[in-house]
Amino acid sequence: MRSITAEAASLLAGLPRRLGHIVDAPARAQPDHPALIAGDTVWTYGELAAITAEAAAALRQLGVRPGDRLMVVSENGLALAALVLASSALDAWVVVGNPRLSAREIDLIRDHSGARRVLYAVDVSEPARQHAARHGAAITTLGRLGTLGIGPLNAAAVPEPVEADGARQAAALLYTSGTTGNPKGVMLTHRNILFNAAVTQVTRAPTPADQIYGVLPMSHIVGFSIILASSLMAGSTVHLVPRYDPAAFVAAVAAGTVTMLFGVPATYQRLLEHKSVAGLKALPRGRLRMLFVAGAPLDPALKRQVEAALGLPLLNGYGITECAPGISGVRPDAPRQDESVGPIIPGIEVRLVGRDGSPVAPGAVGELHVRGPNVMRGYYRAPEATAAAIDAEGWFNTGDLARLEGDALFIAGRTKELIIRSGFNVYPAEVEAVLNAHPGVVQSAVVGRARDGNEEVVAFVQLLPGACVTVSELMAHASGQLAAYKRPAEIIVLEALPAGATGKILKHRLAEAAQEEAARRGTRKSA
Template sequence: MTRLSDNAPDAPSRIHHLLDRWVRDRPDAPAVRDVHVALSYAGLDAAARAAARQLARLQVRAGDRVLVVGENCAAACALVLASSMLDAWSIVVNARLSEREIDTFIAHSGARRVIFTCHVSADAQKHAQRLGAEALDWEGLGSLWVGPLAQAVQPEPCAPAAQDQVAAMIYTSGTSGAPKGVMLTHANLMFAARSAHEIRGLGPGDLIYGVLPMAHVVGLSTQFLGCIASGAGLILEPRYTPAGLAQALSEQGVTAFTGVPAMFAKLLDWARENERPIEAPALRFVCVVGSPLTPGLKAGVEAALGLPLHNGYGLTETAPTVAQTRIEAPREDCTVGFALPGVQTRIVDAPTGLDRAPGEIGELWVRGPNLMKGYYRNEALTREAVNADGWFNTGDMARRDADGALHIVGRSKELIIRSGFNVYPVEVEQVLNSHPEVVQSAVVGRTVGHNEEVVAFVERVAGSTLDDEAMRPFLRERLSPYKVPSEIRFVAQLPAAPTGKILKSVLKTMAST
C-alpha cells in the first residue's frame, strides 16, 4: 500500500523527518538551491510532499524502487525525500554513465519508475529519450521526465524500524564486474547525517558547496542529508569546475566544502594559472574524502585557504563515514582521523584473524550503526563481506597510532579511485575483452600527482592491427568517461605466472615507466 507520512514520530524513523525541526523553527531559512530553483526548508518540505503525491499517482508503492537518472539539483533532493515519505527506495544514478550501465542498474534494481532530471543534464535527456520517457510538470520543481511504468516488478517488504527499512540504494560495480546495489537503511543514513552535523560543527547559517554527485554516497549522505540534519543551506552544482568553486568561495558566502583531492589540486592549479589568490572570506571548514591525501596537497591547500584541511575515510557500505579528523583538533599529518562515536574498528592480521598492535599494518574491519543492510539480491556476497559477528572487511590496509588515529596505507583490492570515482579493473577488462580483436586484457591504476589514472594492457588476436584510435570509440560507447583508460598499451603477450594468472604487479611497474 502506498504511504505518505504526515507527521514524524517522537523518534525519527525516516530520513525525511530530518526536515521537521527546521520546517517548524526556521521555515524560511534556505535549504537547497541550484541554478533553476531555490527552496527554503518549508519549500523543500512542500516540494517533497507534492512529489510523493505525484509518485503515488504514477503508481509507486511502498517497497518499490525509484531510480533517478541525473546530476545534482534540488529536484533530486526532493525525490529522495518523497521516496522516503512513501517507504519507496531511492536510487540516484549519474547520467554520465553509459547506456549499458544505466540499463543494467534499471534491470537489477527492478525500478518501478525511472525519473530523469533533464533540466540540469543533457546526458539525462539522451537517456530519457531512448528509454521512452515523457516530460511531466512537478509542483515546485518544474519539468521532470518520467519513464514507463514497470508493471511486473514487485515491491520489497517494508518495516517500521529505521534500522530495517531501506531508504536508498547506491550502485558500485564491484570487483566481480557485476553490479552491487548497496542497501542503506534510514538508520544508516540518519546516523551519517547527524555525524556530519556534529563532527563538522554544521548548523543554521552554514552554506555548503555541493558538487560531489548525489549518485555517490558522500554526495547523498553527508553532503545533502548532513545539510538538512544541521539546518544549513546547500548550493548544488551538477559538475565541478575550479572556476565555479573559486567564484562560490569568493562571492556566495560558502562556509563549508568537502571534495576529493583532485578538486583541490585543480583549484590550486587554477589559482596559479590565473595568478590570483583564492578568496574565501566566509569559509571555515574544508575536508577531503574519496582518495588518499598527500602531504604536499594538504600543505598547498592550507596555505592557499588559511585553514586546516581535514581528512576523512569511508565506503559506500558504511554510509559512508568511518573516521574523520576533528574540527577542534586539526592534524598536521595525513591521518583520516578517529572512528566516529559508535563505530568500532579493528586492524586485523588476515592469516590469523588476530588484532594487530598499534603501528602495525593489517586489514581494516568496521562494525556499527553505519553498516549497510547488505547487497541487493546477493546474500552470498553480503555474507562474504560481513561476518557472523557483524564485522565488515573493508579490503583496505591500515594502521592505528597509539592515540587511535587511523592511517589508510593501501588497498588490498585492485580498486582504482579516479577523481573520486571508483573504477574496478575487471569491469573495464570485460568491455575490452568483448572486442572481437582482443584476446585478453588487464587494467591497473597509476598514481599521477593527487589522482589515479586507468592504464590498460591489451593482447590482440594474431594479425590484428587494432590500435588506440580504433579502440577508444568502442570504449566510450560502453563505459563512463572516467572509466575509459588514460592509456592503452598493446603488447604481444601479457606477463603471466605458470598457472596462467596475469601478473598485475609486473603491469603496475610497466605502467609507471
C-alpha cells in the first residue's frame, strides 16, 4: 500500500474515528453554544449530541443496520443534519436526495443505492412531501426530529461489510451527474470527509464565533462536507437554509448573524441581481468576514463586482465530489485578483498530464490527477468506472484541465467540455468570461457542437431582466475580444439557463439542445 505524505499524516493524526464523533468535543467544551439554527429553532452542541443519539436509536427501531444505506430526501434542515450524524453512529451509509429532483431521479438513486429505508423531511419542503406520498411513506413525528415520512422497509436490502478502518468504511453515498447526466454513487469514507474538515481548520481557521450561512444543499458535497462537517468540527454555528433567497441573506447579514458565506457563482450573481432589482444603494456588510466560491468557473468580472459590493475578497476554490471535495483554495490571508483557484490544499499530491499520459511542460495545460486521503473509495456498484478513474497507484483522474503558475492552480475546463475547432483548443471558460463581461449578461454557458467533421462553438446566454441586448450586439462584443476560432458560431438567448440544486449550470442539457437545434435546421433545409 502506498504511504501517505508526512503532511497528510499530520492532519490525520487525532481525527475522530467516525464522522458522527465530530460533535463530541464541542459538546463537552461548549454544550450551550449554538450548533445548528433553522428558522427560530436553535440546537446547542449539547442538544445536538443528545438528539443524534435519539435519532440513532430510532433508526435501529426502524430496522436500519450497520452497512445499510439510509436515504434521506430533504432540503437543508435540522432533521437531515441529525440523521447524517446518526447514520454514522450506526455505521450505515447516508444517501441524501434533494427533493427538487424529479421522481425518476429520486427513484433511480433509491433503487441503485439499495436503501434499506427512505425518510422524507416533509415539514421542510413540499417536494419532499410529494415524494413521500408517491412512495407510500407513513407520516409520523419522530421525537425532536419533527415530522418525517417513513418509507417502507426494503427487506431485500443487503448490508455492506463494516470496516473498522475509517479509511475504508463509507460514511456517505453522494450521487453526482458529472458531465453526462448519468448519476454515479460516490462512496466517501469517514476519513475522506474528516480529512477535508481538518484541512479547513488549517486553511480557513473557522472559530466558535463564526456563523456560517448554510444554503448550499447537503445533497451536494460542499454543503455536506465543507459547510456541515467542517463547521461542526470547528464548533461554529451553521444556519441551515432550505432555499436561497438573496433578500433573506441580505436581511441575515444586516442582522449580524452571518460571518461566512459559501456559494457557487450563481449565488453571487443572484445577490447582485437582487441589489439591482431592489434598488439597493449598497449591500450591508454586517459581521461578514469571509466569502467563498466554488462549484463552477468564476468569471473575473463577477469577482470584481462582488468584491466591490461587499468590500471583501471573494476566495475561489476548486474541488470535486470524488475528492470530498477539497483540492485547492485561495487562502484568506493571501487573496488573489485573478481567476486562480489557489494553491493545492495541504496533504495531497497533484500532477498534470497530457493526452499521452506524460507530464506537461511547466505552465502548460494538462489533465489534473490527484492523490491523497481525500480521494473516494470508488463508485458504488461500478468497479469498471472506479478502475477507469483511479489507477493502481491511487491517482484519481478529475477529468478537468488545469495549469500551474508557481503554486497557484488555474482550471481551464472539463476534458469532456474541451472544444477542438479546426485543430485548435477552445476552453469554454474563456469564451464565457468574455460574454459575461457584457453589462447586459447575467451568465453564459458555452458548449461544442459537432458539424461536418469539426466542432463549432455555441453560446447560451441569460440576460439581466429588462436588458435590451441583441444577438448581433453580443456577437460583436465577442468578436472584438476572441480569436476567430474561439468565437461562437451561434448565440442563443434563454430566459434562464438550466441549473442543478446548487446553481451549477447543466451543460449536458445545453449540449443536447444545441445538437437538436442543428438537426432541426438541417431538416428544414432538406425540406
